[in-house]
Amino acid sequence: MASKREELEIYWNKINYAYPILNDTLFTDCSDAEYEDIQQIIVGLGVQIKIRDLILVHTEKYFRQHVASSFWSKFIKTDEEVKGFQLFKSAVNDLYEAMASFSPMITRLTILNNSCCDNKPIYGERDVMSGIKQLLRATLLSQLPLDFQVIINHFYKVSFNVFDNAEYENSDMGEDVMCSGCWNEYSDCNCSYIVKVFHDTNRKLVELTLLERLTGQVLTNFIQQRIELHIQKLCTGTFDVSHISFLENWLDTTVMSWLTRIYCAGSSKPHRVDKDIQNAVSKFKQKLSYSLYHIYTKLRIDQLFNIIIVYPDSQPAVDDIKLCLDKTDLRATLCKKLQNALETRLLHPGVNTPDILTAYISAIRALRHLDPSGVILETVTKPVRNYLRNREDTVRSVVSSLTEEGAGSELAEELAKFAAETDDELEKEEDWDNWMPDPKDADPKVNGNDRKANDIISMLVNVYGSKELFVNEYRTLLADRLLAQSVINTEKEIRYLELLKLRFGESQLHFCEVMLKDVSDSKRINALIQQDKNFESLNNKFSSNAMILSAQFWPPFKDESLELPDEIKQHFEAYTKSYEALKGNRTLNWKPHLGNVNIEIEIGEKKLDLTVSPFNATLIMHFQTKPEWSLEELHQIMKVPLIILRRKITYWQSLGIISEKSTDNYVLVEGSDGNKSSCSTNQVQEMICEDEESESVMASAHDQREGELQVFWSYIVGMLTNLDSLPLERIHQMLKMFASQAPGTECSLQELRQFLDTKVRTHQLVLQAGMYKLPKT
Amino acid sequence: MKVTVKSWTGVATWRWIANDDNCGICRMPFDSCCPDCKLPGDDCPLVWGACSHCFHIHCIVKWLHSQPQQQCPMCRQDWKFNNK
Ligand SMILES: [Zn+2]
Ligand SMILES: [Zn+2]
Ligand SMILES: [Zn+2]
Numbered sequence: 001m002a003s004k005r006e007e008l009e010i011y012w013n014k015i016n017y018a019y020p021i022l023n024d025t026l027f028t029d030c031s032d033a034e035y036e037d038i039q040q041i042i043v044g045l046g047v048q049i050k051i052r053d054l055i056l057v058h059t060e061k062y063f064r065q066h067v068a069s070s071f072w073s074k075f076i077k078t079d080e081e082v083k084g085f086q087l088f089k090s091a092v093n094d095l096y097e098a099m100a101s102f103s104p105m106i107t108r109l110t111i112l113n114n115s116c117c118d119n120k121p122i123y124g125e126r127d128v129m130s131g132i133k134q135l136l137r138a139t140l141l142s143q144l145p146l147d148f149q150v151i152i153n154h155f156y157k158v159s160f161n162v163f164d165n166a167e168y169e170n171s172d173m174g175e176d177v178m179c180s181g182c183w184n185e186y187s188d189c190n191c192s193y194i195v196k197v198f199h200d201t202n203r204k205l206v207e208l209t210l211l212e213r214l215t216g217q218v219l220t221n222f223i224q225q226r227i228e229l230h231i232q233k234l235c236t237g238t239f240d241v242s243h244i245s246f247l248e249n250w251l252d253t254t255v256m257s258w259l260t261r262i263y264c265a266g267s268s269k270p271h272r273v274d275k276d277i278q279n280a281v282s283k284f285k286q287k288l289s290y291s292l293y294h295i296y297t298k299l300r301i302d303q304l305f306n307i308i309i310v311y312p313d314s315q316p317a318v319d320d321i322k323l324c325l326d327k328t329d330l331r332a333t334l335c336k337k338l339q340n341a342l343e344t345r346l347l348h349p350g351v352n353t354p355d356i357l358t359a360y361i362s363a364i365r366a367l368r369h370l371d372p373s374g375v376i377l378e379t380v381t382k383p384v385r386n387y388l389r390n391r392e393d394t395v396r397s398v399v400s401s402l403t404e405e406g407a408g409s410e411l412a413e414e415l416a417k418f419a420a421e422t423d424d425e426l427e428k429e430e431d432w433d434n435w436m437p438d439p440k441d442a443d444p445k446v447n448g449n450d451r452k453a454n455d456i457i458s459m460l461v462n463v464y465g466s467k468e469l470f471v472n473e474y475r476t477l478l479a480d481r482l483l484a485q486s487v488i489n490t491e492k493e494i495r496y497l498e499l500l501k502l503r504f505g506e507s508q509l510h511f512c513e514v515m516l517k518d519v520s521d522s523k524r525i526n527a528l529i530q531q532d533k534n535f536e537s538l539n540n541k542f543s544s545n546a547m548i549l550s551a552q553f554w555p556p557f558k559d560e561s562l563e564l565p566d567e568i569k570q571h572f573e574a575y576t577k578s579y580e581a582l583k584g585n586r587t588l589n590w591k592p593h594l595g596n597v598n599i600e601i602e603i604g605e606k607k608l609d610l611t612v613s614p615f616n617a618t619l620i621m622h623f624q625t626k627p628e629w630s631l632e633e634l635h636q637i638m639k640v641p642l643i644i645l646r647r648k649i650t651y652w653q654s655l656g657i658i659s660e661k662s663t664d665n666y667v668l669v670e671g672s673d674g675n676k677s678s679c680s681t682n683q684v685q686e687m688i689c690e691d692e693e694s695e696s697v698m699a700s701a702h703d704q705r706e707g708e709l710q711v712f713w714s715y716i717v718g719m720l721t722n723l724d725s726l727p728l729e730r731i732h733q734m735l736k737m738f739a740s741q742a743p744g745t746e747c748s749l750q751e752l753r754q755f756l757d758t759k760v761r762t763h764q765l766v767l768q769a770g771m772y773k774l775p776k777t
Numbered sequence: 778m779k780v781t782v783k784s785w786t787g788v789a790t791w792r793w794i795a796n797d798d799n800c801g802i803c804r805m806p807f808d809s810c811c812p813d814c815k816l817p818g819d820d821c822p823l824v825w826g827a828c829s830h831c832f833h834i835h836c837i838v839k840w841l842h843s844q845p846q847q848q849c850p851m852c853r854q855d856w857k858f859n860n861k
Contacts, residue, residue, distance in 0.1 A: 542782045549791070586794065588791055621780050
C-alpha cells in the first residue's frame with residue numbers, strides 16, 4: 001500500500017510539474033514530450049475532469065491575486081495626458097505578456113480538456129482559450145476601480161489629436177514651431193511613436209477581447225465631446241454657410257476611420273470580413289451620427305434668434321436646421337427656446353415697434369422656409385402677435401413701412417410682390433401627389449391651407465384685427481404726409497395706392513384716391529389763379545399757394561384757431577375771389593393753422609431760412625413789429641388759447657430767438673445775444689423737420705400719454721442734476737439706456753419733446769438754445 | 778430782426794354755395810358726389826332749378842327720366858334748369 005501511495009505522490013508531483021499553476025506559479029521546464037506522458041498518467045487515473053477543474057480554480061485565483069491587481073494598479077487619477085497615455089500602454093502590455101506566459105499551460109489544458117468527456121463549457125465558452133480570456137475579462141471587470149476611465153481617456157485623446165491634426169496638416173504648418181499633433185517641437189515630433197503605440201495597444205486589446213468592454217463607453221463619451229468641440233469651433237457666429245455635409249464628411253473620414261483603426265488594429269478598413277467588427281463599427285457610427293445631428297441642432301437652436309434676424313442671409317443655417325429636425329426629436333425644444341428668445345429679446349418696452357415688426361417679418365420668412373406647414377411659425381410667434389396687438393403704434397408702423405422706401409422697405413417690397421403674384425394665384429391647383437399631412441403639433445382648429453396661404457402682409461393685418469382699421473390708419477397717415485410736405489411726390493403716392501388697392505380692394509381706398517386727386521387739382525388751380533390779374537400785385541411780394549381739399553373725403557381735422565396777419569388774410573381773400581370766379585357756385589373755407597411757410601429771418605448778421613408752421617410764422621411776424629409781448633397780448637391778437645401759445649412758443653425759445661423775460665412775458669433776443677445762440681443753420685433745419693413731423697394735424701391723436709411718461713421724470717431730474725444741461729437727443733438716449741425697463745413705457749423722441757415742453761411750461765425745466773436745464777433755485 | 782415771407786402755402790376746403798347741405802334726392806352731402814360717381818366737384822356738379830332747389834346733376838337727370846312729369850322733387854313745381 002505504501003508503494004501505491006508513493007506512486008500517487010510521484011504522479012501528483014508530475015501533474016504539478018506540468019501545471020505549476022497548482023502551486024500558484026507559471027514557471028516550469030516541462031516539454032511537450034514530457035507532457036504526453038503526464039497526460040497518459042492523468043487519463044490512466046481517470047481524473048481528467050477533477051484536475052481540469054482544479055487548474056481552473058487556481059487560474060481564477062491567480063488572475064484575481066496577481067494579474068488583475070497589477071493591471072488596475074496603473075489606473076491612477078492623473079491630469080497629465082502623456083503620463084496617462086504611457087500608463088495605459090504599459091498596463092495593456094503587461095496584461096498581454098501575462099496572458100502570453102499562460103499560453104503553454106493553455107495548450108496543455110486544451111489537450112487535457114479534450115480528454116474529458118463531460119463536454120462542459122469552460123466559463124461559458126467552448127474552447128479553453130476563449131474560456132480563459134472570458135475568465136480574465138470577468139476577473140478584471142469584477143475589480144473595476146472607480147476612476148479607470150481617466151487614463152483611457154488620456155490615451156485616446158492623445159492619439160485622436162494626432163489623427164485629427166493629420167487632416168489639416170497642410171494648412172499652416174510653417175508658422176508653428178510646435179507640432180499640433182503631439183505638442184512637441186517639430187524636431188522632436190512624437191506623432192509616429194504615438195500612432196505605433198496606439199495601433200499596438202488596440203491590437204492587443206482586440207486579441208484579449210477587452211477592447212469593447214474596457215473602452216466602449218470612454219470612446220463614446222470622448223467622441224461626443226470631440227464632436228461638440230468641433231461643432232462649436234466650426235459654427236460660431238456664421239450663418240451664411242451650410243455645415244452639415246462638412247460635418248458628415250468629418251465624421252465619416254476623421255472620426256470613423258480613427259474608430260475603424262482602433263477596432264481593426266491599425267487598418268482603416270475591416271480587411272477580413274469580420275461580421276462582429278463591422279457590426280460594432282456600424283452601430284457606433286449610427287450612435288455618433290445621431291449625436292452629431294443632435295449637438296449641431298441644439299447649437300443652432302440656441303442661435304436661432306440671431307439666425308432669424310439676418311434671414312435670408314442665414315438661409316444655409318436654416319436649411320441645416322430643417323434637415324436636422326427630421327433626424328432628431330428637437331422640434332418641441334426649438335419652439336420653446338425660440339419663443340423664449342423672442343420674448344426676452346424683443347417683447348419689452350425698450351424695443352421700438354418698427355424693430356419688432358422687422359424681426360417679426362424676418363421670423364415669418366425664416367420659419368416659413370424652415371417649416372412650410374406654418375405650424376412652427378404659428379406656435380412660436382403667438383406671443384409676438386399678442387404683444388403687437390397691445391402696442392398703440394403698431395398699425396401706424398405697419399402702414400408707414402408699407403408705403404415707405406428705405407429702411408422699412410421690406411413690407412413695401414412684399415406689397416409689390418403680392419401685386420405680381422395675384423395673377424398666377426388662380427391657376428395654382430391642389431397638388432395631390434405632393435400632399436403632406438399636417439405635423440402632429442399642428443393646431444387642429446386652424447385650417448392647414450390658411451396657415452400656408454397667409455402672406456406676410458395679411459399676417460401683419462391680422463395682428464391688429466380688421467382691414468378697415470388698417471385702411472383708416474393709412475388714410476390719416478397719407479393726409480398728414482400730403483399736408484406736411486411742401487413738395488409732394490404724387491406719382492409715388494399714386495403708385496403705392498394702386499398697390500394697396502390690389503391688396504385691400506378698390507372701395508376701401510376710394511377716399512385716398514380723391515385725396516391724391518385734390519393734390520394734383522390744387523396744383524392746376526394754383527397755376528390758373530397765379531395768372532389772374534387781380535392776384536398779380538399781391539404776388540409781387542411773395543407767392544401764395546393753396547391746397548384745396550374735398551372735405552368729405554379727408555379724415556376730420558383737429559379744430560384749431562389762428563388769426564393770421566392782415567397781409568396774409570388779404571392774400572387768402574383775393575385767392576378765394578379768384579377761385580370763386582374760376583369755379584362757379586363754389587367757395588373756399590380756409591384752415592389758417594394748416595400749411596407751411598417759407599420765411600427768411602435776418603437777425604444781427606445772421607440769416608435763417610426756415611420752413612415753419614403758419615402759427616410760428618404769424619408769431620415771429622408779430623415780434624417783428626413789436627419786440628416784447630405778454631402772453632395775453634399774443635392771445636388777443638392771434639386768437640390762440642393760452643395753453644397752446646405757451647407750448648408752441650417754445651419752438652422759438654429753442655432756437656434762441658425769443659426768451660421768456662419774466663413769467664408769460666416774451667422778448668426778442670436781438671443782436672449779439674442772437675448770434676451767440678448755438679444753433680447753426682443746419683441744426684435749425686433739422687429741428688424744423690422734426691417739428692413738422694411730430695404733430696399730426698388729424699384729430700385722431702392721443703393726448704393722454706403725458707401721465708404715463710411721468711415715470712421718466714425722476715430719471716431726467718437725476719441726469720440734469722449731474723450733467724447740468726442736455727439736448728433732447730441725449731436725454732432720449734440715456735432714458736433708453738437706463739429707464740427703458742420700467743413697465744408699460746416706451747417713449748419716442750417726439751413724445752419726449754412734448755413731455756419736456758410741458759415741464760418747461762410749468763417751469764420745472766428751462767430750455768435755452770436747445771439745451772434742457774433744471775431751473776436755479 | 779427782419780422777417781421776409783418767401784412763400785405761404787395755405788390749406789382750404791372747397792364747398793358748394795347752396796342753401797342746403799345734402800342733395801334732396803340721394804341724401805348725400807353736396808360736397809360729396811352722387812352714388813353713381815366717384816369724384817366730387819367738377820365730375821359731379823350741382824344744378825339749380827328755377828324754384829331755387831338744387832341737386833347733383835346726375836340725381837335730378839335720373840329723377841326726371843323716371844318721372845312722367847318734369848317736376849322738382851322738393852316742391853313739385855315744374856322743373857326748369859336755372860343757369861345762375
Ligand atoms: Zn344727389
Ligand atoms: Zn354724379
Ligand atoms: Zn323746387
